[in-house]
Amino acid sequence: MSRLKQIGDWFEQRLQIAGVVREAVIHPVPRKSASWWYVFGSAALTIFILQVVTGILLALIYVPSAGEAWNSLQYLNHDVTLGWLLRAVHGWGSNFMVAVVLIHMCQVFLLGAYKFPRELTWIVGVFLLLLTLGMAFTGQIMRFDQDAYWGLGIGASITSRVPVIGGYLVHLLLGGPIIAGDTLSHFFALHVFIIPGLLIGFVSLHLLLVLKLGINEWPMPGRVVRRSTYLKEYSELTHKDGMPFVPDAVWKDMFFSAAIIVSVLACAAYFGPYGPSGTPDPTIVQTIPKPDFFFLWLYALLALLPPSMETPILLIAPVIVIGFLILLPFLSGEGEKSWRRRPIAVVALLLIAVSLGTFTKLATYSPWSPIMYGWSGDPVPVKYLNGRSPLERQGALVFQVKQCRNCHELGGSGGKRGPELDSVATTLTHDQLVRQVIQGGGNMPAYGKNLNPAEVTALVSFLETLHPPNQPPARDASQAAVAPPQNNPPAAGNR
Amino acid sequence: MSVATGPAEKPESKPQLSRRDLFAKIGLVLNGAAVLLLATPVVGYLLSPILRAERGQYKRWITLGELDEFPEGQTRLAKFRSPISNAWDGETDNIPCWVRRLDGEKFQVFAINCAHLGCPVRWFPQSGLFMCPCHGGVYYQDGSRASGPPERGLFEYPYKVEGGHLMIEAGQLPTLSTSASLRKGSGGCQG
Numbered sequence: 001m002s003r004l005k006q007i008g009d010w011f012e013q014r015l016q017i018a019g020v021v022r023e024a025v026i027h028p029v030p031r032k033s034a035s036w037w038y039v040f041g042s043a044a045l046t047i048f049i050l051q052v053v054t055g056i057l058l059a060l061i062y063v064p065s066a067g068e069a070w071n072s073l074q075y076l077n078h079d080v081t082l083g084w085l086l087r088a089v090h091g092w093g094s095n096f097m098v099a100v101v102l103i104h105m106c107q108v109f110l111l112g113a114y115k116f117p118r119e120l121t122w123i124v125g126v127f128l129l130l131l132t133l134g135m136a137f138t139g140q141i142m143r144f145d146q147d148a149y150w151g152l153g154i155g156a157s158i159t160s161r162v163p164v165i166g167g168y169l170v171h172l173l174l175g176g177p178i179i180a181g182d183t184l185s186h187f188f189a190l191h192v193f194i195i196p197g198l199l200i201g202f203v204s205l206h207l208l209l210v211l212k213l214g215i216n217e218w219p220m221p222g223r224v225v226r227r228s229t230y231l232k233e234y235s236e237l238t239h240k241d242g243m244p245f246v247p248d249a250v251w252k253d254m255f256f257s258a259a260i261i262v263s264v265l266a267c268a269a270y271f272g273p274y275g276p277s278g279t280p281d282p283t284i285v286q287t288i289p290k291p292d293f294f295f296l297w298l299y300a301l302l303a304l305l306p307p308s309m310e311t312p313i314l315l316i317a318p319v320i321v322i323g324f325l326i327l328l329p330f331l332s333g334e335g336e337k338s339w340r341r342r343p344i345a346v347v348a349l350l351l352i353a354v355s356l357g358t359f360t361k362l363a364t365y366s367p368w369s370p371i372m373y374g375w376s377g378d379p380v381p382v383k384y385l386n387g388r389s390p391l392e393r394q395g396a397l398v399f400q401v402k403q404c405r406n407c408h409e410l411g412g413s414g415g416k417r418g419p420e421l422d423s424v425a426t427t428l429t430h431d432q433l434v435r436q437v438i439q440g441g442g443n444m445p446a447y448g449k450n451l452n453p454a455e456v457t458a459l460v461s462f463l464e465t466l467h468p469p470n471q472p473p474a475r476d477a478s479q480a481a482v483a484p485p486q487n488n489p490p491a492a493g494n495r
Numbered sequence: 496m497s498v499a500t501g502p503a504e505k506p507e508s509k510p511q512l513s514r515r516d517l518f519a520k521i522g523l524v525l526n527g528a529a530v531l532l533l534a535t536p537v538v539g540y541l542l543s544p545i546l547r548a549e550r551g552q553y554k555r556w557i558t559l560g561e562l563d564e565f566p567e568g569q570t571r572l573a574k575f576r577s578p579i580s581n582a583w584d585g586e587t588d589n590i591p592c593w594v595r596r597l598d599g600e601k602f603q604v605f606a607i608n609c610a611h612l613g614c615p616v617r618w619f620p621q622s623g624l625f626m627c628p629c630h631g632g633v634y635y636q637d638g639s640r641a642s643g644p645p646e647r648g649l650f651e652y653p654y655k656v657e658g659g660h661l662m663i664e665a666g667q668l669p670t671l672s673t674s675a676s677l678r679k680g681s682g683g684c685q686g
Binding site: 065066067068070149150153154156157158159160161162166167168170171172174175176177178179180181182183279280281282283285286287288289299302303305307308310368369370372375401402403404406407417440442443444445446447449450 | 541542544545547548553572574577579580581582583584585586587588589590591607608611612613614615616617619621622623624626627628629630631633635636641642643644645646666667668670671672673
């Protein structure tokens with residue numbers, strides 16, 4: 001026993017850190033702050049450590065070479081003992097890390113913890129969020145498959161929109177003229193050296209600030225932050241109604257961190273590793289690239305923005321958003337902390353959450369994309385062919401063969417890019433249908449050059465049958481008024 | 496550094512630069528110069544992808560295939576090996592493109608990459624359209640924009656016909672600012 005103490009003393013005599021560590025460990029926290037709301041920061045740190053450890057373990061096998069990366073991932077998945085589990089833990093750990101960091105940020109925002117004197121803690125936190133997203137994106141590239149390949153293409157295309165120096169930036173990003181070996185090596189360096197190095201530095205700074213300034217007190221409505229009095233009030237609070245971090249407050253952090261690690265493990269074991277999907281061979285054009293979960297909202301945004309606004313928004317919005325996040329503690333460094341007294345903050349947060357959630361949800365089924373196999377995989381429902389004339393059936397064939405199904409739903413199947421056509425005849429007259437097919441318009445290409453007159457006639461006569469039995473097809477009112485009754489627009493399909 | 500510290504006449508040498516201060520400043524300058532000396536090649540190394548592009552090293556004329564491989568009036572997928580390639584690039588050096596032969600020696604060679612965000616467009620001969628699976632960009636058979644988010648038509652490679660072979664000038668990923676036909680070709684390009 002005394003031997004152990006002797007060894008300890010030997011080190012302490014040289015290092016002289018026992019005091020500092022002790023101070024850090026037992027620093028007082030406000031009694032009410034020792035709440036389950038305050039566990040996300042430590043959980044983020046736990047997952048970060050998990051990611052570093054599993055990342056290093058994966059690096060024992062992974063080959064960061066464009067020619068070999070994909071094979072080495074297959075080797076990890078299928079040959080290396082429990083390699084699949086480590087890949088899965090690293091992949092799911094990434095998801096959990098982004099999620100926990102985001103939740104932590106929301107919690108800090110809602111509880112007003114970014115206000116005086118913790119402005120710098122918040123700013124460092126903003127950089128930690130960006131670095132975490134950077135890890136998520138570069139990690140997706142490490143899984144060097146089709147999605148990674150085309151994801152890089154998308155990254156390069158976005159970069160190319162920067163005025164004047166866009167071309168240079170593309171070459172820098174790719175490390176060469178095309179997506180190839182140098183690209184993966186660049187991103188490997190980013191993913192395992194540069195960004196983790198920055199993360200370790202910023203996390204240390206973040207922690208140091210938390211220790212120096214103390215954990216945020218639980219906000220009470222009416223307890224207003226003032227630069228002149230806050231430090232004194234906080235000091236009184238922690239000394240009158242505080243308790244040492246260890247052991248009184250730390251147990252909740254420990255419980256939650258353990259729960260998070262078990263959750264990551266459970267997801268990893270149950271769902272398994274992410275991919276890799278197809279090989280990163282650009283000549284396989286039968287692919288539908290999609291980003292990972294946390295970038296789906298961006299995927300949706302890029303499809304839904306008006307084309308003319310895309311470049312300005314892509315280039316300016318990030319500057320504004322990041323700038324605003326950094327300036328936030330200076331814009332509202334004082335005042336109420338409680339979310340009960342900050343309705344605009346709560347509404348803004350909800351709005352952002354709902355928007356991101358909606359975009360993400362939309363991106364899971366991407367209604368803006370043509371379904372590439374719609375024309376060959378989704379037949380025209382039989383009920384739309386029963387009792388039709390040969391011309392109308394020929395039209396259905398044209399409808400199918402000319403890939404109309406890739407964008408148009410019929411009977412609940414097909415693409416969602418254009419409107420569903422189950423009752424198109426009730427909204428467009430014969431003439432309007434012909435014009436729409438030949439000239440296109442809205443989001444539809446013009447088919448005039450690729451359909452001969454016979455095909456157009458057949459197609460339109462089929463489209464005119466698409467209306468519910470109890471609803472007549474649309475008619476041109478002026479024609480109906482002028483022409484004798486029997487000359488009304490042709491072959492109303494339904495009888 | 497605990498050697499010879501002799502602050503003999505310290506009190507009144509206020510404006511004067513002491514020997515030690517001078518050396519400290521020279522030391523700073525020396526280190527600054529050393530860093531600059533080191534940083535210059537480092538920056539050059541990091542900017543290598545740009546510098547090589549500036550020297551025009553990325554673009555070459557490449558043979559896509561014999562003319563017979565491309566029937567008139569059809570659009571076909573062709574593949575070529577990127578002119579800048581390394582042994583460790585694997586399959587990423589195999590670049591696809593769409594070749595449309597109008598008639599005789601008149602061609603259009605389109606990049607696979609959508610002009611919106613670079614996803615691979617697919618050709619549908621029945622409807623004469625290129626469709627992009629990512630955000631729904633659609634192009635006509637001549638590469639012009641039909642609908643969706645792209646702001647322009649498909650990127651085209653400059654081409655020429657030599658000795659019965661179709662050749663294109665290619666080498667870099669086409670984007671809005673590194674398009675395949677941006678740079679005036681190195682000699683005799685007609686695209």
